[in-house]
Amino acid sequence: MKGADMKGAAMKTVPWTILPFPCASSSAGRRGLRKDVLIALRVSGSPVIVDLSGCGTLNHEDIDLLLECVAQAAGRDTKVLFVAGSRVNRVLLEVTHISSLVPVFNSVKEALAYPQVAAENDVEDRRAS
Amino acid sequence: MELGAVVVVPAREDLTAIDEAQPHALRACENPRPLYSSRMPILGNDVLRSWMERVRKLGVQSLWLTSNPRDENVACSALAGFARQGIERLLVIKLKSYAEMDLADLLRFHCENRNPVTEAQDARGQLGVCLLDHLALHATGEKYEFSCAPTDSGRTPYQFRGYAKRILSARERQELVGDALTGACAMRPLGTQIREQVWIGEGVNLASSVRVIGPTYIGARTIVRAGATIGPFASVERDCVVDCGTSVERSTVLPHTYLAPGLLIRHGLVDGGHLEDLNWGTVADLEPAGLGSRIRRRESRRQAFSEIATDVTSWAARASTWDFAPSPTASQPWLQVQL
Numbered sequence: 088m089k090g091a092d093m094k095g096a097a098m099k100t101v102p103w104t105i106l107p108f109p110c111a112s113s114s115a116g117r118r119g120l121r122k123d124v125l126i127a128l129r130v131s132g133s134p135v136i137v138d139l140s141g142c143g144t145l146n147h148e149d150i151d152l153l154l155e156c157v158a159q160a161a162g163r164d165t166k167v168l169f170v171a172g173s174r175v176n177r178v179l180l181e182v183t184h185i186s187s188l189v190p191v192f193n194s195v196k197e198a199l200a201y202p203q204v205a206a207e208n209d210v211e212d213r214r215a216s
Numbered sequence: 217m218e219l220g221a222v223v224v225v226p227a228r229e230d231l232t233a234i235d236e237a238q239p240h241a242l243r244a245c246e247n248p249r250p251l252y253s254s255r256m257p258i259l260g261n262d263v264l265r266s267w268m269e270r271v272r273k274l275g276v277q278s279l280w281l282t283s284n285p286r287d288e289n290v291a292c293s294a295l296a297g298f299a300r301q302g303i304e305r306l307l308v309i310k311l312k313s314y315a316e317m318d319l320a321d322l323l324r325f326h327c328e329n330r331n332p333v334t335e336a337q338d339a340r341g342q343l344g345v346c347l348l349d350h351l352a353l354h355a356t357g358e359k360y361e362f363s364c365a366p367t368d369s370g371r372t373p374y375q376f377r378g379y380a381k382r383i384l385s386a387r388e389r390q391e392l393v394g395d396a397l398t399g400a401c402a403m404r405p406l407g408t409q410i411r412e413q414v415w416i417g418e419g420v421n422l423a424s425s426v427r428v429i430g431p432t433y434i435g436a437r438t439i440v441r442a443g444a445t446i447g448p449f450a451s452v453e454r455d456c457v458v459d460c461g462t463s464v465e466r467s468t469v470l471p472h473t474y475l476a477p478g479l480l481i482r483h484g485l486v487d488g489g490h491l492e493d494l495n496w497g498t499v500a501d502l503e504p505a506g507l508g509s510r511i512r513r514r515e516s517r518r519q520a521f522s523e524i525a526t527d528v529t530s531w532a533a534r535a536s537t538w539d540f541a542p543s544p545t546a547s548q549p550w551l552q553v554q555l
Contacts (some may be wrong), residue, residue, distance in 0.1 A: 146504040174498040178491060179505060182479050 102133040105195060109152070110142040121152055128159040128167065135165055136198045140172030145179050153180075157188050168198045219323070220303035221271045221279035223264065224310045226254055226384070254311040254383050256470050256487070257453050259396050259433045260406025260417055263314050263383055271307065272555040274319045281551040294550075299353035306353060310344030314392055315380035316402050322347060322374050329372045336374040343380055386468075386485040386492045393451045393468055397431030405433040405451075414447075417454060435471065455511065472511040479507060 106127050109120025128135055137156055142149065153169070160167040169191045171177035177193065180186040192198040254263060264281075271279050282294075298306050305326075307319065317336065322345070326334040332352040336345040379401045381392040396403040397413055405415035414428055417436030422428070425442045432447030434440065435454035443461040446452060452469040459477040469475065470487040483494040488510030489503035502508035 144501060144504055147506040150505050150507075174493075174496045175500045178484075178493045178496055178498060178500040179502075179507070181493075182481065182491065182500070182502070182507060183505070184478065184480050187480075 103136060103199070104131050104133055105136045105138055108137050108139040108142055108149070110149075121155075124152070125155060125159055128156055128165060129163075131165055134168065135160070136168045136170055136195060138170040138172065138195060139176050140170060140195075142172065142176060145176055150179070150183055150185075153185055154183075157185065160189075168192060168201060170195050170198050218303055219274070219276055219305045219307065220298050220301075221274075221276045221307040222298075222309070223267060223271075223279060223281050224308065225264065225281065225283040226310065226312060257406075257435070258314070258383065258389065258392060259403065259415070259451055260435050260454065261396075261403055264311055266314065266403070267309050267311065268553070268555060270317065270319050271309075274307075274323065276307070276555060278552050278554045281553055282549060295348070295353045299350050303353070304350045306348045308346050308348065312344040312384050313380055313382050314403070315343050315345065315376060316378045317343075317345065317376055317380070318378075319345075322376075325374045331371050333371055334374050335371065336376050338376045338380050340382075342373075343376060387494050390449075390466070390468055390483075390485065390494060393433070394431070394449050394466075397433060397449065397451075407433065407435070441477075457511065474509045474511050476502075476507045 104127065106124050109124060124137070137153070139145070145153075156167060159165070167189050169180065169185070169189050171180055171191050171193060177186070177191060180191050185191070190198075190201060192201065268279065295306065305323075307323075315336070315338075322334070322336055326347040326349075332349045334347045336343045379395075381388040381395075383389050383392065392401065392403070395401040396405060397415075407415040407417040409415050411430065413430035414432050416422075416434045417438070419437040420434050421437075421439040422434070423440060423442040423444070426440045427445040427447075428434070429445065429447035429450075431449055433451045434446060435452060435456070437454055438452050438456045438458070440446060440452070440458045441460045444458045445463040445465075446458065447465065449466040450464045450468075452458060452464060453471045453473075455472050456469050457474045458464060458469070459475055459479075461477050462475050462479040462481065464475070464481045465483075467481045467484045467486065469481070470485070473486050473488050475481065475486065481491070485492045485494070486502070486508060489501060489508050491500045491502055491508065492498070493500065
């Protein structure tokens with residue numbers, strides 16, 4: 088979903104995309120959501136924020152998917168940021184080195200304040216005006 | 217005047233039992249609890265033994281060991297039992313700190329001030345060490361809470377100004393590891409020093425590509441696989457496996473822990489499948505992500521008290537001067553250890 092849809096008027100022309108991280112309990116649901124995330128990463132021309140706020144904890148499939156996200160973004164222009172959503176997730180991202188590959192934030196709000204996202208937003212705003 | 221001594225070992229909660237009863241309890245919340253018990257070694261050292269040695273130097277010939285997993289207090293009836301046995305002064309040590317304390321000085325202070333109870337404390341508060349006179353031993357009440365209640369205004373606490381760390385706090389425990397590795401306290405790693413500020417225990421298996429950066433300690437029988445980095449300021453205790461490429465920096469890995477390949481453990485304390493991160497002040501479960509786990513021992517030792525009994529038995533087997541027998545009268549499990 089687009090940031091403008093989620094955040095309302097305050098972020099009207101923001102071109103970033105927020106992807107809620109799939110935390111489906113069933114493996115079928117997980118596969119479907121996983122596909123959606125990877126497609127979204129592939130087609131998105133704007134920065135993508137992968138939001139793990141809905142995940143209480145991360146299992147090995149989650150870690151694999153996050154690494155796939157990093158791999159998808161690598162070599163493309165797509166900028167990926169992760170929102171850990173909890174300190175436990177943050178710790179797991181650090182332990183697995185993911186936070187050294189991709190910027191990690193505690194909240195979507197913090198991620199949106201990230202300079203590279205903000206810079207992209209400014210460019211979009213100038214184009215629009 | 218006869219002096220007795222009691223060491224109370226706070227038993228840790230059994231995380232396995234919590235996991236079984238509430239599968240999501242640890243995963244869903246951010247759990248700030250310490251994960252380890254005071255019996256976990258620090259650079260191969262047993263803090264209980266260091267306190268026993270201090271008690272022995274005081275001239276006490278035996279001490280009583282007990283463990284209470286619920287509230288860590290000593291039952292008043294048990295204290296009264298000591299009084300009945302002719303103990304007129306009782307040293308009670310709750311095993312929650314490592315302190316390089318001269319117990320003779322504490323005893324001297326206690327006698328001079330004529331307090332029924334003298335608590336030892338440092339700038340950060342109580343250290344879990346106190347002396348009780350027979351008056352306190354006979355005192356009424358359900359329980360004597362020697363370590364939880366603030367010191368009464370009528371008592372003069374013993375101000376300890378030497379080296380002390382709370383071993384139940386992951387942060388202070390890690391500070392103790394750093395201090396011991398750099399010689400800032402009297403504790404020394406249990407093992408062979410192979411180069412400056414690097415110690416390894418017996419039977420350690422290090423792959424040739426492992427980087428060991430001092431100050432560092434690797435405990436007995438631990439296996440460190442190719443490409444791993446241990447240190448600086450790391451303590452990997454006995455019987456661990458650190459898999460390929462994993463880095464352990466400024467952290468402690470407690471015994472019988474497996475760490476998966478390619479991890480970065482920094483400013484943390486790992487106990488089996490749990491990591492307490494000192495920066496974020498939270499506990500993460502490594503097992504669901506396959507990042508770490510407990511290496512199962514042959515026999516299950518789920519009770520902290522049974523660990524004490526086993527340890528004391530093994531010490532007694534090694535040193536014939538040590539002996540113990542369970543108390544026939546106490547309601548709590550007790551062991552008497554000849555020093």
